[in-house]
Amino acid sequence: MATFKQRVFSGVQPSGNLTVGNYLGAIKNWVGLQESHETIFCVVDLHAITVWQDPDVLRDATREVAAGMIASGIDPKKSIIFNQSQVSAHAELAWIFNCVARMGWLNRMTQFKEKAGKHKERASVGLYVYPDLMAADILAYQATHVPVGADQKQHLELTRDIAQKFNSDYGVEFFPEVEPLIFGEATRVMSLRDGKAKMSKSDPSENSRINLTDDRDLIAKKIRKARTDSEPLPGSMDELEGRAEAKNLINIFAALSGRKAGEVCSEYEGQGFADFKGDLADLSVEVLGPITEEMARLMADKTYLDSILREGSDNADKVASPILREVQDIVGFLRP
Numbered sequence: 450m451a452t453f454k455q456r457v458f459s460g461v462q463p464s465g466n467l468t469v470g471n472y473l474g475a476i477k478n479w480v481g482l483q484e485s486h487e488t489i490f491c492v493v494d495l496h497a498i499t500v501w502q503d504p505d506v507l508r509d510a511t512r513e514v515a516a517g518m519i520a521s522g523i524d525p526k527k528s529i530i531f532n533q534s535q536v537s538a539h540a541e542l543a544w545i546f547n548c549v550a551r552m553g554w555l556n557r558m559t560q561f562k563e564k565a566g567k568h569k570e571r572a573s574v575g576l577y578v579y580p581d582l583m584a585a586d587i588l589a590y591q592a593t594h595v596p597v598g599a600d601q602k603q604h605l606e607l608t609r610d611i612a613q614k615f616n617s618d619y620g621v622e623f624f625p626e627v628e629p630l631i632f633g634e635a636t637r638v639m640s641l642r643d644g645k646a647k648m649s650k651s652d653p654s655e656n657s658r659i660n661l662t663d664d665r666d667l668i669a670k671k672i673r674k675a676r677t678d679s680e681p682l683p684g685s686m687d688e689l690e691g692r693a694e695a696k697n698l699i700n701i702f703a704a705l706s707g708r709k710a711g712e713v714c715s716e717y718e719g720q721g722f723a724d725f726k727g728d729l730a731d732l733s734v735e736v737l738g739p740i741t742e743e744m745a746r747l748m749a750d751k752t753y754l755d756s757i758l759r760e761g762s763d764n765a766d767k768v769a770s771p772i773l774r775e776v777q778d779i780v781g782f783l784r785p
């Protein structure tokens with residue numbers, strides 16, 4: 450296998466407010482990678498329109514995701530931050546990958562099944578080929594490492610399949626084998642109302658999630674209202690079998706405090722959830738409060754945010770364009 454320069458790529462959809470799931474499962478983990486890797490972070494607006502988005506709301510949500518990244522510690526001087534639609538290589542490579550990926554592969558994608566629900570015929574074609582565009586996002590930069598939450602694992606496996614089939618169909622070693630980076634104590638943050646459902650921007654219940662835009666009072670209120678059970682906290686995570694809500698709150702606590710879930714358990718062993726929730730609310734406010742405030746400050750300066758995104762798109766394009774030209778040559782597109 451050819452060797453590739455190590456490069457990190459990841460993305461977030463501007464389709465609703467950023468949640469503590471996005472933060473703990475993904476964005477928080479990106480911050481440290483900036484020190485060791487070349488890092489590219491994308492607001493994936495092309496992905497967002499696979500379901501209906503109001504144009505004005507989409508514009509602001511795009512800025513808000515960029516503000517959330519910066520407020521969480523992504524430094525525009527160290528990382529490229531940009532929005533997907535402004536670098537045409539994403540859409541162009543996605544088309545080529547639509548012709549590489551097989552229907553059978555896409556039929557197996559659980560996220561499509563979840564999002565399309567019972568009304569598959571009424572889902573957009575974009576939603577169906579969403580994973581091909583995601584592969585294009587990553588491979589347009591020949592990225593080698595992709596830090597994401599656990600829910601993106603299947604999409605990254607598809608990205609590897611697409612890269613492999615492209616390489617073998619054309620007899621090249623052009624695309625790297627992408628490595629998912631899924632780490633931390635909260636790789637899958639669950640809904641505060643239902644420990645079996647993922648915390649999601651699109652859940653109709655506001656109380657199911659903590660948004661990065663929530664103020665201190667609202668964060669504390671949502672945690673107080675979070676569903677738990679009447680048992681006290683056990684001494685270890687192994688004893689939490691069947692207690693999804695309890696496990697979720699402990700994982701959130703651990704991830705926010707930078708500790709192991711097991712340590713948190715033994716500290717609170719034998720206590721009820723009322724005290725634990727009080728401490729979790731304080732901790733959440735302490736960690737998320739400054740991010741929320743910085744996001745609000747950034748959102749008040751749209752000119753600054755737009756300039757970061759514009760510069761990011763220019764820099765992203767400089768990396769992706771030469772790679773796309775090579776792909777065109779490999780595929781046999783005449784460049785007269």
Ligand code: TYM
Nearest residue numbers: 459460461462470471474475583586597598636637638648
């Ligand atoms: P999106 O916008 O749903 O989520 C952005 C990131 O947040 C993670 N995440 C979570 N992690 C833990 N617990 C949760 N409840 C939770 N909810 C979301 C996601 O795993 C993700 O890392 N398809 C992607 C966006 C994307 C992308 C890419 C990612 C498009 N192109 C290329 C990586 C590389 C998505 O919908 O993420």
